[in-house]
Each structure stands twice: as structure tokens, then as C-alpha cells.
Amino acid sequence: MAVTQGHGNPDWSRDETILALDLYFNCNGAMPKTSDRLVLELSSLLRSLPYHSKASRKETFRNAAGVVFKLKNLHKVATGEGFTTNVSKTDRLVWAELGAQRNEVAQLADLIKRSLSIDELQDDTSEPDGEEEFFEGRLLTAFHKKKERNRNIRNKLIAARHNRGPLACDMCGLKPQSSNARFEDAPFEAHHLLPMSMAMERKTQLKDMALLCANCHRLLHRAIALKRRWLTVVEARKEVGVVMSPS
Ligand SMILES: [Zn+2]
Numbered sequence: 381m382a383v384t385q386g387h388g389n390p391d392w393s394r395d396e397t398i399l400a401l402d403l404y405f406n407c408n409g410a411m412p413k414t415s416d417r418l419v420l421e422l423s424s425l426l427r428s429l430p431y432h433s434k435a436s437r438k439e440t441f442r443n444a445a446g447v448v449f450k451l452k453n454l455h456k457v458a459t460g461e462g463f464t465t466n467v468s469k470t471d472r473l474v475w476a477e478l479g480a481q482r483n484e485v486a487q488l489a490d491l492i493k494r495s496l497s498i499d500e501l502q503d504d505t506s507e508p509d510g511e512e513e514f515f516e517g518r519l520l521t522a523f524h525k526k527k528e529r530n531r532n533i534r535n536k537l538i539a540a541r542h543n544r545g546p547l548a549c550d551m552c553g554l555k556p557q558s559s560n561a562r563f564e565d566a567p568f569e570a571h572h573l574l575p576m577s578m579a580m581e582r583k584t585q586l587k588d589m590a591l592l593c594a595n596c597h598r599l600l601h602r603a604i605a606l607k608r609r610w611l612t613v614v615e616a617r618k619e620v621g622v623v624m625s626p627s
């Protein structure tokens with residue numbers, strides 16, 4: 381097997397590949413040199429992303445040569461031209477989904493770059509927890525989960541729903557199965573309803589949150605990941621085929 385550039389470095393994630401595809405489009409078919417300003421900028425951006433443990437970041441990690449090599453892989457997927465044999469599954473998937481959507485790629489790249497300035501996402505080098513990754517990539521998926529795992533928000537949501545009556549899941553209608561008040565809120569989680577582009581624009585408000593049982597929350601996240609787009613609770617209910625609990 382040929383020795384590949386970037387050998388030993390972690391595989392490129394979806395986010396990273398989207399950023400590279402954005403640069404590929406901006407180069408309009410020309411292959412930039414490793415000294416190109418845009419290549420160097422992307423290299424330093426990728427080196428600053430808050431995942432891939434520091435230990436795995438060698439000197440060659442996402443260096444300019446690695447970036448150009450990725451652009452060549454994308455060129456290969458896009459045109460069939462070139463000699464690289466290192467096209468990855470993620471390269472193919474990202475190209476299949478976004479190769480014809482230059483504007484969408486630019487928007488996603490912009491979102492990913494903007495999410496880098498969110499304090500809570502700094503130093504998030506934890507490996508993905510095996511849950512679904514959304515269309516927008518790992519960084520923005522982490523952003524969604526951080527927002528809805530905020531205890532303060534969840535407690536406020538539960539208190540507000542309490543005032544209206546018994547707690548119930550917005551997706552399946554499930555009510556707490558225990559008559560003991562200490563267990564009442566345990567099945568429920570907060571889900572952030574806004575697409576990430578909007579969620580980034582403002583502070584979380586209660587009306588942006590749904591109250592879901594843990595089961596439905598997982599189903600809804602998987603439906604969003606599988607459909608490759610944002611879904612409302614009603615859309616997800618249909619997609620999953622949720623049967624409503626009797627009220
Ligand atoms: Zn439910």
C-alpha cells in the first residue's frame with residue numbers, strides 16, 4: 381500500500397471535510413499550493429478545532445500539505461481526475477450530499493466557523509458518544525446537546541410546564557409513570573427546537589424548547605440525523621411513526 385500523506389493522523393471528520401469542500405469551491409477548480417494563504421488559514425483553523433485529542437495532533441496534523449491533499453481527494457471525487465487513491469467514505473458522502481450545493485456548503489462552513497467562538501464548546505475533545513451526528517457536523521451537534529443539557533433551562537421548562545398541568549412528552553404524550561412526586565420529572569429532557577443557524581443567533585428561550593421523554597428525544601435525534609435536515613416534533617412524530625399515549 382502506498383504511504384499516504386497525513387499517515388497516522390486521525391480521519392477527517394464531516395465538519396473538517398465541509399470546510400475543505402468550501403475551500404475547494406472557492407478555488408474554482410484550480411489546485412492551490414501549500415503556501416497559498418487560504419490553505420494556511422484552513423490549516424490553522426483545523427488545528428484549532430476543539431476535537432481530536434492534543435496527543436493525536438502531530439506536527440503533520442492538518443498541515444498545509446494535508447489540506448492540499450484533501451483538496452486533491454475532493455477533486456478526484458468531484459471529477460474522477462487525478463491520482464490520489466485516498467478518497468474516504470466521508471469525502472464521498474459529503475460530496476454526494478453537497479457537491480451540487482455550493483451555497484449550502486458556504487453556509488455550513490460559516491456556521492461551523494462561528495460555532496468555534498462559543499466558549500462552551502472549547503476543549504471539547506471528548507469522543508462522540510455514539511449518538512447520531514446531525515447534517516451540520518459534530519461541532520454543531522455538540523452545540524445542540526450542550527444547550528439542551530443546561531440544567532437551568534431544563535428546570536425552568538419543567539417548572540413552566542408544571543404550572544399548566546401534569547407533565548407530558550410533546551412527542552408521544554407520555555406522562556410520568558410514578559405517583560411519587562420525586563420521580564415525576566425523571567423521564568423528561570429538554571430538546572432545542574431551533575435549527576442551529578437560528579439557535580446561534582440568540583439566547584435560549586423557553587419557547588424554543590420542547591419537553592420530551594428520553595425515549596422520544598433519542599428517536600427525534602435519530603430522525604434528524606437520518607433525514608439529513610432539521611425536523612419539528614410533529615414531523616419527527618410522523619417520520620418515526622410514534623403512537624400517542626392515551627391522555
Ligand atoms: Zn415521548
Ligand SMILES: [Zn+2]
Nearest residue numbers: 528570571572
Ligand atoms: Zn435535542
